[in-house]
Amino acid sequence: MHIDMDAFFAAVEQLDRPDLAGKPVIVGADPKSGRGVVSAANYEARKYGVHSALPITQAFARCPHGVFLRPRYSRYKEISDKVFEIFHSISSLVEPLSIDEAFIDLTGTGRLHGDPVELGRKTKRRILETTGLVASVGIAPNKFLAKIASDFGKPDGFVVVPEDGVQDFLDPLDIGRLWGVGPKTGKMLIDHGIRTVGDLSRMTVESAKKLLGDHGEGLWKLAHGIDSRPVSPGSGRKGISKETTFRVDVTDNNRKISTLRRLSDGLAARMRAKKTFGRTITVKIRYSGFITITRSDTLDMPIATSDDIFREAQRLARPELEGSIRLLGIRISNLTGEEGEQLPLFGREERNKTKNFERALDDIQKRFGKDAISRANSLEKDDIEDD
DNA sequence: TCTGGGGTCCTAGGACCC
């Protein structure tokens, strides 16, 4: 079974503000900022051609009377936690796909919960009763089909694909609905006359491989409804990243550096919250022409403090910072350990000192808000602020 | 009114080890 909340961010906003009922609600960047995209649009807004990932300025052009809201992730997480509690109460095999979406393996839940279809209906009802929000449900013999099914029924969907109805269900679907067929692959396939899942399923595996390389066999199998991947609760987070797109491209070097500082502060705060360290640091630079590069290094010792992250990020970014820059980002991966990770012996005291300083900073920001305190060298307000 | 921010996974090629 696959469950997915409908227009999740927008639905939460409407839940919290009953005055928005019936209005087009668009959650995303500030339409006046000039940069950014739509994170979520409710179905009223979609009537005007507004959808996720649409540039916010275009969303405003299409739906100027819409209600434009900034995302409130912590609120969405609260609701998400409640929904996942329900998921875990029906099966121990829950695989989260995102904040509002999961696969749930119903194999063997029959004795406890009865027929899968009945269980699906009950789950949908419980989500509505507990959160006040509507979810779409897909029930099918495997993950791929279940996901397609829940998408297919949206909004307020409940779609069951029986074993013997798989090919009839798949054949008419656009090729882009296949998992792993994005804009690039989709265009290539359409250029070859393959528009629907049925078109791909009628090819031989060999020609699919010739066209799609190593992906070929997998996609061909999906087109036949074959998917043997298990529902797996996930192997934990692989990395943490923070990036920012400037409202206007930046040439001033001091601003580039102070932005790296601010990103480091933000990353370090999240690393502390998650009690994690990372050995690999990657900086991402996107220039004005949208050309994007990354530079990374894997260190001997895991790091977590803002000072360490900033120093390494600066070292990697420095040689590439020439010219006009649109985006800067930092990512930490190769994550190791919970608290208690062995810290380098040399400079341990210094590290503790900065850690204490940063903890205090967290504290103050928690109590008085983000704007209460900031490093003097990261007081830059004219790039796009997120969270 | 071009193209956010958070992620994952894959590939190719090089370094290095046995």
Place this chain on the structure above:
DNA sequence: TCTGGGGTCCTAGGACCC
């Protein structure tokens, strides 16, 4: 004085997903 082959780790880029 002809360079094997498997394995692992690493970097850079790219496709994709929500």
